[in-house]
Amino acid sequence: MANIKNDGVTLEAMTTRAVSLSDAVLRTPVVPLKTPLIGDLMGGGSVFLKLECFQHTGTFKARGALSVARQIPEDRLGAGITAASAGNHAIAAAWAARQCGMSAKVVMQNTANPFRIARARAEQADVILRDPGPDTFAEAERLSREEGRTFIHPFEGIDTTLGASGVGLELIQDVPELDAVIVSVGGGGLISGVAAAIKAVNPKCKVFGVEPTGADSMSRSLAAGQPIALDKVMTIADSLAPPMALPFGYALCAAYVDEIVTVTDDQICAGMVVLQQEAKLAVEPAAGAAIAGMIGPLRARLLGQKIGVVICGANMDAASYEVLLARGRDHLDELIAP
Template sequence: MQLEQIPSIEDARQAAVAIASFINKTPVHQWQGSKLAERIGQNTQVTLKLELFQRAGSFKTRGALLGILALDEAARARGVTAVSAGNHAIAVSYAAQALGVDAKVVMQSSANPARVAAAKAYGAEVIIGGDGPACFALAEKIVAEEGRTFIHPFEGHNVTLGTATLGIEICEQAGPLDALIIPVGGGGLASGVALMTKQLMPDCKVYGVEPAGADSMSRSFAAGEPQRLEKVETIADSLGPPMALPYSFGLCRANIDQLLTVTDDAIRSAMLLLFDEMKLAVEPAAAAGTAALLGPLRDELAGKRVGIIICGTNIDRKTHAALLRDDEA
């Protein structure tokens, strides 16, 4: 990876200015509660970065905006396309509407109907394209036939630059921290947040957390190069791309100190705690960091100042309620 391809702090600050009128500078919140203290002890300080309050419901809005802003006038006139099970499609649809660009997004057949409706509500044309590989193939066909620009869900400079703006925010709002826990799917979120954290808070240890049933980044770390999964099996569908890719993998490997996995049951339990004590109705992906703190990182981070990114919440009430009932059963 060439040095000039890696966003600098100044690059991220300029990007933040470029998208400022289209996003929310989401807040942080110090989580203090008896139920949390019972699980991790009284002395661990937990700060949540509430990116679930972002426009279009997730962090992906930042990179989608930058991807479209980078296009010249002719490319904007041809429009954009994207592939997603939910959050990225919604983000691209919102960004396209905000910037006056036509969007045709391809969503997996497993996509929650509420997420499909959300993308349509922002004016995008939505095509249901089957499973992940079939959706990517369909998007490639759309690019070839219509000249649209493909806005990638997790790979590339603009994605990392977008999440770098989030990294700067949490460092300035919550720092100094001893540890920061970041959900990992394809690595787009972690690539930018970890990159900025290591520069602005060099003493902060960065943890990445994946669902056990979608551990492409863990396998890639072990192999030393991006890996592809034969099967993805997790309730955290936003963290379930079937592969890692070179750019995001390289930045994650360079800036994440430790990568770990959590089970779907642990994610459900974390969702329930976030709902009961913080009154946050989050999608499974957004509970992964909390699940890591409650489980495998509890003793290691005892007494530390810990930040957790709550990355999004594009979930409908019926699905949320069903997942919580599963945990209570």
């Protein structure tokens, strides 16, 4: 594993940040997923779900966004914040701004799910729609430059990681003897914090990431030994689809993540079906990816073990959910096959 020096992501820093956010962030439940199917698939192992889908704004993103927002100097609060997002981060940034008494002007991709756009507006954000990719970020940069708004990055930076680390701290406190933790990976903001927290408390616990095959920037970066950008991304899991890894999140993943595996969109949809049928949870594709990673590419090495799975979010409208669920039912047998 890589060695990170002076990164500031220490157990003390993570614990202090979690305490400081506890007045506003929910301590989400950890529940066992104990059904005949899961027991058979995982060789009698124990599976525990960390339900960040019940966090404010519907995803773990609220933790990082509030962690960043609370570091904004008092003399800049009046200018408010901006963010660039496909959906979940915009919602969380708007929520965080509201908690801090700031205005939010967020830039969302014009391909974003209308449900997520409506959720951002419900958090009192002024929403601007732009083409995906560079145009979205360019508009947020313009707002920061011309209006003085603080840009809250969707996944990169120490304050984002410290905020997300609360997920890992809570999980390992509730289930101290975990053998492995599984986290879906987009830009790395979540897994960098979770992995750092897990390893600080229980170094023997393995941390596995799961990426879509069509958006595997972090696993490719780890293989290359440096952050890389993808020429294109193609996945239904839009919240796992940043086209690049960036230095801070990459370095933490290189240090603390044991391995990242990939799953197809069909497997992701099948994972959503598993969570609906076995856990009674209606989740977005990013959460389906984590359970698909456990049942698919990671299953053989996790048989009989005690496993934590982060259920990262559930921001999905009913119509889109049903389409993906139908696709998942068509591929469920492939995912759970021996």
